Amino acid sequence: MSRRIPWVEKYRPRKLSEVVNQEEAKKALLDWINSWEKGKPSKKAVLLAGPPGIGKTTLAYALANERGYEVLELNASDVRTGERIRQVIGSSMKMGSLFGFRGRIILFDEVDGLNVREDRGGLAAIVELIRESTWPIIMTANNPWDPKFRELREEAEVIQLKPLSVDDIVTILRRICNNEGIKCEEDALRLIAEASGGDVRAAINDLQAVAEGKRVLTKDDVAITERAHQYDMFKILDRVFHARRFDEARSVTFLPSFDWENYYPWALDNVPTVYAKSPEALSDALDNLSLSDVIRGRIMKTQGWELMPYMLELATAGIALVRNKPPLARFIRLSFPERIRLLAKTKETRQLRDALINRLRAELHASSSEVSLYYIPLLRLMASSDMFRKKLLDRLTKVLGYSLDSVEKALGIEVDRGAEGSRVEHKSAKRSGQ
């Protein structure tokens, strides 16, 4: 069996004209490279900005390809200390380009991934390099407005890419399906596109996950898309649990999609089920997660980000390397964390509650966590008591300007009634139905 080629690579645009719906960015990029070729660059560097997966890197390569440049790329997986950058780029600056190329473009991919601690001096070196460079420089970043880029922004022209619409993404997906000879229902593609949140890379990966090897793709095949979109965290945990060596487990923390805040609830929910057969493994894993959380707390309190590697190592390798690790199936059954689901479900209620808490914390001289810990439960009890109910609800509706329903929601009263929950849902559905 031949190795699976990621469709993201297979269908990466090679020419600017193949890049969908970024006309303004393309024009700005062409104007800039033209100014270089005339020998009078408007700015020596450009910074392509936009959310993940909308084609920043692709655009850079397409430009280079079309105009005959060789690309020298440094991305987040390379060490990018100031010294290293000078070493790699500095020497190539003096050399001519390979035969057959017009020249070089230097690409700093994901500059916001520069690690302040490990890539010490990296940003300063890039700024210096831009000033001295004899080659065009392209950088990419998700958030160019980060204060640490101030100096960089002065040296470079910022080109903002547009987020892609659902229609744009459907167009791209359909092109791929036609090429692969898969018949796709319009609704199926639309579902994938919507779930991607404007991230083409995620959409193509999702499409490949559900469609590869099929002749026909229906909407039902895609019903798991929401899950497919979480592909990354499933894959990350899978790698962690299967890891046999420290480095292997730790390596997930270098993935661009690794979101450490999100990682904790996922790990916490899945450790008990994956290690259900071995109390020792379970206990070791949770103990290491707990130690990692202690370091996390310390980082939050002291802003001591230099502790972060310890935190991540304990949270990953600390879960992988445990006593009496039970044999694991090749495919582990992992679940979406209950807590995230709970939080998503209760979003509107939480917003109401936050407003209530904000009001109360001023009046009661307490922090918001104290209010939610001590006073909200008290108010909830009061709201169901003959002695306080009327006065309290009157007061709350007036002071906050909420309807009675919203007040009860903010207090979490419906949540407690459980059985009557459907009634409430019905009501609010009617109201928001416009």
Next chain:
Amino acid sequence: MSIAELIWVEKYRPTRIDDIIDQEEVKERIKQFIKTGNMPHLLFYGPPGVGKTTMALAIARELYGDAWRENVLELNASDERGITTIRERVKEFARTAPMGKVPFKLVILDEADNMTSDAQQALRRMMEMYANVTRFILLANYLSGIIEPIQSRCALFRFAPLPRDAVIARLREIASREGVKVTEEALEAIWEISQGDMRKAINTLQAAAATAKEITPDVVYKTVGYIEPKEIIELVNTAFSGDFVKARDKLRALMYERGASGVEILRAIQRRILSGDIQVPDEAKVEIAEAAADIDYRLTEGSDEEIQLSAFLARLMLIGKKYGLTTTTKETKAPSKKR
């Protein structure tokens, strides 16, 4: 119009220094400061609910009378602990001259030990720069959370937990003013739950009053935050029996549905084990105490209570396995099904 007047803690919060319960030495010295009009920066530290915030607010009232709000900036550092808040809000307030005839303005910074050390450094500079127009009162649970240079710029006051008789007397007074019937045993139960924490005591009293016409110990235990012994016993025995996922679900119910805090759950477990409601050999008790102390510390240092308590449950599971404590579960399961 306010919500606070319906909340007894706020309704009965003393407004004059003399009315504050206990803390006699602190009161004497502070009254002295106010009399001479020469007050240094103050740092109050001690456990929650012993009168730190009340004292700070009472000082504000004694200094400024009814106009106290104009001359006081009250911040809670656990909500606004970043350096930006300190730089912007505190600085903006602290550097302008006070209104009217008062000699200085007041910044009350609650839970100051939750501030990042960066923010504390920024604060320290401001305490010096604006000392001629602004005084700071910092409130903290732990002195160790305050950087040394700030400690040395403040007069330190330790607030001790309140004595039993004072708390019970106050509860009795509030109950009679509100026309609520409460038994002596119930007052005793409230004391056991709250120890020297007046805020918790009054809150528990009001929660109980909202639950039943006459307050008995049973009513008290059923109310806010306090976890019934039976729930704790079930939780621990489930962990001992090795069914971690089930124990975790019980834990989540306590945390997210009942709103119990991590420390509360941990200490309740420890109490049940010492009281003998959960039978374990003495060697196991030692191991459990060690684990509990460890996790208690991690709870204050860490950021996620569920992670910490899950780790504790996992340790209980190992201890249960080691000492063969799995049999006790059946007895406690039966009554819970009847409900």
